[in-house]
Amino acid sequence: MFLDLFYGLREEGVPLGIQEWQSFLAALEKGLHGSSLLRFYHLGRACLIKSETYFDAYDKVFARVFRGAEGAFGDDVTDEVMKWLEDPKNFPNLSPEELAELERLSSDELMQRFLETLAEQNERHDGGNRWVGTGGKSPFGHGGQHPTGIRVGGKSKSRSAMKVAEERHFKDYRTDATLDLRQTRVALRRLRQLTRTGLATELDLDETIDETCRNAGEIDLVFRPPRRNDVRLLLLMDVGGTMDPYYQPVSQLLTALHEERGLRDFQPYYFHNCIYDHVYSTARMYRNDAVPTADVLRRLDRRWKVLFVGDAAMHPAELMQPYGNIDPRRGIPTPGIDWLHRIANHFERTVWLNPEKQAYWGAETTRVIRKLFPMYHLSTDGIGEAVRALVAARS
Amino acid sequence: MTHRDDFLRFKGTSGYIASPALVDAVNCAIALERPLLLKGEPGTGKTVLARHVADGLGMPMLSWHIKSTTKAADGLYVYDTVQRLNDSRFGSGDVADIRKYIKLGPLGQAFAASERQVLLIDEVDKADLEFPNDLLLELDEMRFRIDETNEEIAASHRPVVLITSNNEKELPDAFLRRCIFYFIDFPEPPLMKRIIDVHHPNLDVTLLDQVLLKFYWLREQNELRKKPSTSELIDWISALLRAGVSMEKLESHIPFVGALLKKEQDVDALSEYDRRGGSYPKSWEDLGPRYQQ
Numbered sequence: 001m002f003l004d005l006f007y008g009l010r011e012e013g014v015p016l017g018i019q020e021w022q023s024f025l026a027a028l029e030k031g032l033h034g035s036s037l038l039r040f041y042h043l044g045r046a047c048l049i050k051s052e053t054y055f056d057a058y059d060k061v062f063a064r065v066f067r068g069a070e071g072a073f074g075d076d077v078t079d080e081v082m083k084w085l086e087d088p089k090n091f092p093n094l095s096p097e098e099l100a101e102l103e104r105l106s107s108d109e110l111m112q113r114f115l116e117t118l119a120e121q122n123e124r125h126d127g128g129n130r131w132v133g134t135g136g137k138s139p140f141g142h143g144g145q146h147p148t149g150i151r152v153g154g155k156s157k158s159r160s161a162m163k164v165a166e167e168r169h170f171k172d173y174r175t176d177a178t179l180d181l182r183q184t185r186v187a188l189r190r191l192r193q194l195t196r197t198g199l200a201t202e203l204d205l206d207e208t209i210d211e212t213c214r215n216a217g218e219i220d221l222v223f224r225p226p227r228r229n230d231v232r233l234l235l236l237m238d239v240g241g242t243m244d245p246y247y248q249p250v251s252q253l254l255t256a257l258h259e260e261r262g263l264r265d266f267q268p269y270y271f272h273n274c275i276y277d278h279v280y281s282t283a284r285m286y287r288n289d290a291v292p293t294a295d296v297l298r299r300l301d302r303r304w305k306v307l308f309v310g311d312a313a314m315h316p317a318e319l320m321q322p323y324g325n326i327d328p329r330r331g332i333p334t335p336g337i338d339w340l341h342r343i344a345n346h347f348e349r350t351v352w353l354n355p356e357k358q359a360y361w362g363a364e365t366t367r368v369i370r371k372l373f374p375m376y377h378l379s380t381d382g383i384g385e386a387v388r389a390l391v392a393a394r395s
Numbered sequence: 396m397t398h399r400d401d402f403l404r405f406k407g408t409s410g411y412i413a414s415p416a417l418v419d420a421v422n423c424a425i426a427l428e429r430p431l432l433l434k435g436e437p438g439t440g441k442t443v444l445a446r447h448v449a450d451g452l453g454m455p456m457l458s459w460h461i462k463s464t465t466k467a468a469d470g471l472y473v474y475d476t477v478q479r480l481n482d483s484r485f486g487s488g489d490v491a492d493i494r495k496y497i498k499l500g501p502l503g504q505a506f507a508a509s510e511r512q513v514l515l516i517d518e519v520d521k522a523d524l525e526f527p528n529d530l531l532l533e534l535d536e537m538r539f540r541i542d543e544t545n546e547e548i549a550a551s552h553r554p555v556v557l558i559t560s561n562n563e564k565e566l567p568d569a570f571l572r573r574c575i576f577y578f579i580d581f582p583e584p585p586l587m588k589r590i591i592d593v594h595h596p597n598l599d600v601t602l603l604d605q606v607l608l609k610f611y612w613l614r615e616q617n618e619l620r621k622k623p624s625t626s627e628l629i630d631w632i633s634a635l636l637r638a639g640v641s642m643e644k645l646e647s648h649i650p651f652v653g654a655l656l657k658k659e660q661d662v663d664a665l666s667e668y669d670r671r672g673g674s675y676p677k678s679w680e681d682l683g684p685r686y687q688q
Contacts, residue, residue: 019572023427030426032419042416046423050571052434052578201464203476212480219484221477 005044008061014054023047184256184380190387191233191263191305196225228264231391233257234300234347235268236275238310239283241326246355249378250309253353265304269296273314274336275343276325293339297346305390306343306350308373312366313356319365337368344372351386353378411440411447411593414586420577421448427575430516430534430556432566435579437624441559444579445515448557455508457554458515459501461522467529470502470516471539471548493543502530503548506537511552520560527570535573582625584611584679584686594629595636605645606632611686612676613655619664623655630654648675 009016024047027033033040041062049058200223207222214220235257243250257266269279269291278290318324319340322333344350352373354361361370369375374389376382405421413421421444424431433441449456459470475496482488489495499507505514519527533539534556538549558574560566582590584607591598591607610631614622623631631654640650648669649655656662679686 015568017572023429023575026427027423032423032426039415039419042419043423046416046420046575046577050432050574050576055578199464205476208480217484219480221480 004065005061008065009048009058012054012057012061014049014057016048020048020050184252184383188256188260188383188387190384191229191231191260191391193230193391195230196227197230198225198228200225202226229262230303231263232265232300232304233263233267234296234304234306235266236279236306236308236310236343237268237270237283238273238308239270239285240272242273242311242313243355246311246378249355253309253378253383267296267300271310273310273326274318274324275339276336277332277334277339293342297342300347302346302348304347306347307386307390308350308352309378310352310354311356312352312354312361312369312375313363314365316364319368340369340372349390350374351376351389353382353386405448405451411443413444413447417444417577417579420575424557424575425452425555428553430558430574432571432574432576433557433559433579434561434576436581436622437561439579439581439625441579442515442517445513445517445557445559448555449513452513452555454511454513454555456513456515457501457505458517460517461519461526463521463523465522465526467526467533470500470530471533472500472503472541473498474543494546497541497543499548502533503539505554506539506548506550508554509551512554514554514556516556516558518561519558520566525567528567531569531573581614587625587628590625591629591632595632598632598636602635602642602645605642606635608676608679608682609645609649610655612682613649615682619656619658619661621656621658621661627655627657646675646677 006016006021024044027043027047033043044062045055045058049055202224204222204224207224208220211220211222212218237250237254254268257268260266269281270283270285271279272285275293277293279293279296280286280289281291282289315324315326318326319336322335324335325332350373352369352375354366354375355378358377361367361375366375374386376386376389405418405425421431423429433444435441445456445458475498478488479490479493479496483490501514501516505512537553538547540547587607587610588603591603606628610623610628613619631651634651634654635645638651644650649665652662652665656665676682
């Protein structure tokens with residue numbers, strides 16, 4: 001029974017090893033849980049879970065193991081819903097009348113009805129026009145034909161699908177680390193510019209002895225700043241939508257970057273398709289995580305190296321036109337291209353990593369962006385080249 | 396399974412309101428002799444907790460406040476080369492005795508102490524990314540060697556180590572594996588009432604209710620850049636009490652908002668809300684189901 005908890009947590013992706021498990025058992029042996037299930041619950045959480053981001057997973061597994069019940073449904077889009085929607089089915093074509101009827105729905109109504117429908121949903125549902133499911137006429141679910149439909153998970157069929165709801169619910173990529181990161185790590189090792197800058201706090205013993213001798217024994221202390229890597233990296237990453245197929249290489253890069261401890265500073269921000277007035281501090285891109293792009297530019301000086309990761313493929317309007325943001329609630333007059341220009345002008349070194357092969361860089365927006373930033377393929381070689389471009393001496 | 400009870404237990408103190416889960420986590424860390432990692436929003440009382448754990452256990456406390464320039468070795472000891480060079484130049488002090496120039500850091504002092512200590516490593520995430528990893532061995536074995544004198548400092552009483560983090564940086568996995576973890580959630584209104592009672596005893600009940608209503612309403616506004624925290628609430632109540640604000644005024648708007656909101660944009664947003672005649676909550680029902688008691 002206890003082991004169910006252990007394996008259950010590991011299945012949920014909680015990083016949990018023998019060491020944590022042993023300390024949990026040791027705590028139980030000392031009787032720290034008393035006789036109450038609640039204290040047992042807290043004890044397990046303190047010993048086994050090391051980040052509040054896994055509390056949810058813990059609750060879920062704990063409930064399943066110790067009450068035989070599945071964790072309660074939240075009011076958000078949950079994985080279960082995603083699962084229901086996994087395989088799209090072909091569905092009957094809509095009549096022009098029905099299309100016209102559905103066309104009337106505005107984005108906000110869609111969002112509202114989406115949430116209402118989720119609340120009513122209690123079983124998998126295909127077809128029909130009421131419930132969330134795949135292959136139905138309902139505006140919700142994916143693979144649908146609704147003219148202004150909201151897509152819930154799944155692969156996008158059309159690359160420029162407007163009004164996507166799912167990007168708000170993405171998990172941070174890097175929580176699911178993948179294997180074989182070594183090559184990526186090695187390529188990133190080159191992100192080094194060792195300099196002696198900052199406060200002179202390290203005693204330079206050789207110089208001190210030299211100077212003292214030159215001073216005929218009068219002690220003359222010489223200090224120098226410690227040697228350290230001066231590279232500060234700003235990561236701007238496209239998440240969701242057309243980036244989904246590249247989950248694997250992107251998550252590898254992200255994991256390697258987060259493990260790269262040599263950087264002087266590292267700040268990741270996320271965006272969807274193009275950068276506008278806000279970027280997000282998490283890949284979930286909740287409104288709470290929004291950071292004004294102008295603030296980022298003000299805070300980080302020109303010495304920061306900027307690494308974009310994105311496919312640069314989007315609807316041309318998203319890049320070039322005012323109010324081009326794919327998220328209707330975040331429309332602003334400044335087109336995305338202006339923000340990209342500001343970033344290009346603000347920082348000395350900026351590169352763009354594209355997960356697509358160079359042969360497919362033909363999209364209009366890709367060509368525009370390539371003129372602004374040197375673009376490299378997201379492969380071990382491409383990362384190597386991009387890193388060299390970031391740290392090479394100025395030409 | 397025999398239950399042993401031979402370790403010290405922390406039960407909370409009159410000055411600190413700890414939830415039962417937190418007390419359990421502290422006791423678990425003490426019993427297993429592992430560091431306790433405390434995470435949570437600023438102002439949830441992470442640092443204060445260490446003080447009260449020390450008081451509750453009747454142990455002396457050492458604190459080590461981490462800054463961006465702090466190195467792990469500083470916590471163990473510092474060899475004061477410059478002082479020694481100076482002394483040799485001016486002939487003062489006993490230069491031959493290198494031990495006089497070894498100064499123990501907070502961690503070193505905790506190990507060397509003759510009685511068990513509470514050691515607070517405050518804001519561990521402020522330091523370099525490698526910092527926690529550099530301390531692994533010392534925290535595991537509770538011993539280290541001073542290279543200059545070839546002396547070994549080993550803890551005769553393993554200190555109770557509390558580590559706080561504001562989540563500014565990821566902590567390395569190897570470090571996390573060794574810690575007991577506790578996340579201090581933001582207090583719910585009933586717990587908050589008890590916390591306020593510690594700082595402002597005998598506060599008028601209707602006033603307290605009104606104050607909390609406004610406070611949690613503000614925290615629910617997702618547009619805020621910086622949500623007010625406990626310490627700001629306590630300051631705000633002090634300001635209200637000192638100025639003697641009437642209940643009517645408190646019901647219709649938020650006086651002394653500067654005590655609660657620290658970002659210019661937030662203050663602007665609220666005065667804009669006032670200007671547009673925005674309404675304030677009248678009862679807890681207005682705040683949604685989470686606050687229905």
